[in-house]
Amino acid sequence: MSSLLFFSCDNTLDLNPEDSLTPAVVFSNETLANGALNGMYSACQSSNVLSGSYDAATEWQTDNVKFVGSFPTFNDIYNYTTLSDNTSIAGFWAAHYVAILQANGLIKNVPNVPSQPTNAFTPAEKANIIGQAKFIRALMYFRLSANFGHQLQQNLKETNLSVPLVLEPFEGNIDYPKRSTLKEVHGQIEKDLLDAISSISVTSTDRTKGTVAGAKALLARLYLYQEKWAQAADFANQVINTPGFSLATNFTFYNTLSPELIFTLQNVAGDAAPSESYSNLFNGINANGRGDCPFSDNLKALFTSEAGDLRFSAALTRTGTNAVSVSDLFTTKYPNAATRTDDPPVIRISEMFLIRAEANLRGGLSVGGSTPAADVNRTRVRAGLTPLASVTLTQILDERRKEFCFEGLRRMDLLRNNLPLRSAGLAQSAESAPGADKTIYPIPQRERDINPNIEQNKGY
Numbered sequence: 001m002s003s004l005l006f007f008s009c010d011n012t013l014d015l016n017p018e019d020s021l022t023p024a025v026v027f028s029n030e031t032l033a034n035g036a037l038n039g040m041y042s043a044c045q046s047s048n049v050l051s052g053s054y055d056a057a058t059e060w061q062t063d064n065v066k067f068v069g070s071f072p073t074f075n076d077i078y079n080y081t082t083l084s085d086n087t088s089i090a091g092f093w094a095a096h097y098v099a100i101l102q103a104n105g106l107i108k109n110v111p112n113v114p115s116q117p118t119n120a121f122t123p124a125e126k127a128n129i130i131g132q133a134k135f136i137r138a139l140m141y142f143r144l145s146a147n148f149g150h151q152l153q154q155n156l157k158e159t160n161l162s163v164p165l166v167l168e169p170f171e172g173n174i175d176y177p178k179r180s181t182l183k184e185v186h187g188q189i190e191k192d193l194l195d196a197i198s199s200i201s202v203t204s205t206d207r208t209k210g211t212v213a214g215a216k217a218l219l220a221r222l223y224l225y226q227e228k229w230a231q232a233a234d235f236a237n238q239v240i241n242t243p244g245f246s247l248a249t250n251f252t253f254y255n256t257l258s259p260e261l262i263f264t265l266q267n268v269a270g271d272a273a274p275s276e277s278y279s280n281l282f283n284g285i286n287a288n289g290r291g292d293c294p295f296s297d298n299l300k301a302l303f304t305s306e307a308g309d310l311r312f313s314a315a316l317t318r319t320g321t322n323a324v325s326v327s328d329l330f331t332t333k334y335p336n337a338a339t340r341t342d343d344p345p346v347i348r349i350s351e352m353f354l355i356r357a358e359a360n361l362r363g364g365l366s367v368g369g370s371t372p373a374a375d376v377n378r379t380r381v382r383a384g385l386t387p388l389a390s391v392t393l394t395q396i397l398d399e400r401r402k403e404f405c406f407e408g409l410r411r412m413d414l415l416r417n418n419l420p421l422r423s424a425g426l427a428q429s430a431e432s433a434p435g436a437d438k439t440i441y442p443i444p445q446r447e448r449d450i451n452p453n454i455e456q457n458k459g460y
Helices: 030-044 053-061 072-078 087-112 123-147 182-199 212-225 229-240 297-304 349-363 372-382 393-404 410-415 445-450
Strands: 261-264 317-321 327-331 345-348
Touching (some): 030 123, 053 087, 053 410, 072 087, 123 182, 123 212, 212 345, 212 349, 229 349, 261 349, 297 393, 349 372, 349 393
Antiparallel strands (some): 261 345, 317 327
């Protein structure tokens, strides 16, 4: 079912591919509709989406990772020399839109799936599927808008060009959409997530699927990025108080279905592209990886500035051989390089505590009855560090950096605070300034060759 496609042929070529099913067949009953839902999640397992290179590239664009691999297209991202014909970036764009189109197919077609005489496909069951599809569509647009256009804190603010909003499945007629503004994309993300909250079954606790808690958590992240402190704190607080999610006591939750995880995917062999998966990029050669992405010296310096952090101990690091045959330090968050089966920690409950801390601090709020320091101390104490009596914004951002390094959140934490992706003294510091041309990706040249309505980003 994971290979179901939602494409139909036009009258000029009325041939149905032998390895796909038409929408009329896919949405002819509940079982096939649920298969299409699984297909949407399968599309998200690509390393170009949730399972590796897309998030890894944001890490080495910042100060967390030094990229020492041999992929020319990855080196260009690392060195801020990217061109519009970068094939890796073209792959990122295309893979996210594949997931979006699958979500669009579910949103449009599931309401019309008939019930079977012996098994009613209820409105609530249909709404649950549609809500999950809207959660995934929102997540995909959130990720695309973070990388292919400047943010609210830079340049033209809400009118920065973002990505095209495609909200209908492909049914044979080719459209040539323009890029929407960041305000329009964020508005659609918010709408989809609010719809998901009201549609997804409240009893669902499957953290490998879109849930009400997952939609609220993504809304909390969106509102944080928009500097809507009250809403960010409120939705983070709602997730914190949702049964079934809790802070783990140690760091063994990676690649599990621990209550620490709000949304993840369970990968098995073959789900992610072998050469660009999280586990292959972030493991040393001696641990079956490529050795491309060791710790940066800057990140190591942050960890060693305060002794005893368990996130920098044998619990989450190990020495290995990097891609240029030099001993280096690697994370162990993705240890399954032999099988490429590590699960992406897309949203964690620990992020909700740190969102609530930051939103309460910056908004002068006390949502949840917890102080910013108390929320930050939850992850600090778990990491073996001394609790703080009070916290500053810099301390919160440092805590987020240590907690979520190698998970793809650092780049946006810097840009939304108008900070350079690499501080003074680091390579490409000037090129990494917030609002600089190559802090965002180009619109892939092949997309502009096909669609003349798509305007290119400045500098490409």
